[in-house]
Amino acid sequence: MGSMGKKKPSARRSFTPEFKAEIVELCRRGDRSVGQVAKDFGLTETAVRDWVKQAEVNAGERDGLTSSEREELTRLRRENRRLREDVESLKRATAFFATETR
Numbered sequence: 001m002g003s004m005g006k007k008k009p010s011a012r013r014s015f016t017p018e019f020k021a022e023i024v025e026l027c028r029r030g031d032r033s034v035g036q037v038a039k040d041f042g043l044t045e046t047a048v049r050d051w052v053k054q055a056e057v058n059a060g061e062r063d064g065l066t067s068s069e070r071e072e073l074t075r076l077r078r079e080n081r082r083l084r085e086d087v088e089s090l091k092r093a094t095a096f097f098a099t100e101t102r
Contacts, residue, residue, distance in 0.1 A: 024055040
């Protein structure tokens with residue numbers, strides 16, 4: 001009874017690039033508004049707008065990072081974080097062995 005009114009966070013859905021491209025194409029045709037397309041497919045309007053914007057960036061119609069550039073940036077940030085952790089571990093190991101050999 002204590003959990004009344006509390007919503008459990010829903011799992012994040014993922015969509016294939018093909019599905020996103022179809023949704024973007026429906027929006028670009030102009031038959032329906034972005035909001036109507038989102039409603040028809042049970043999507044959030046924000047997500048659909050983001051997909052349209054990203055498609056415009058990928059097509060060179062708008063400034064920003066392309067999808068492949070975003071993926072590379074994410075990969076490089078992850079690698080950078082791992083390398084920083086490795087450096088910190090090596091620093092600790094070096095300090096440990098420096099005190100042990102005195």
